[in-house]
Amino acid sequence: MKYLCNKNELLTASLNAIKPCSKLLDIGCGIRPFANIECKIHICCEPYNEYIE
Numbered sequence: 001m002k003y004l005c006n007k008n009e010l011l012t013a014s015l016n017a018i019k020p021c022s023k024l025l026d027i028g029c030g031i032r033p034f035a036n037i038e039c040k041i042h043i044c045c046e047p048y049n050e051y052i053e
Helices: 007-017
Strands: 023-027 041-045
Touching: none
Parallel strands: 023 041
Antiparallel strands: none
């Protein structure tokens, strides 16, 4: 399988596409919540009990 960009290029492109925000709802954050966006309120919602514990 051939990829058009590497992991770092994809992360940079996706972060550039996200608008600045003051609130972030992180659904499915698991054991490592999304930390690439600075905001005043970061709500983590994890639906799987294995990650909650």
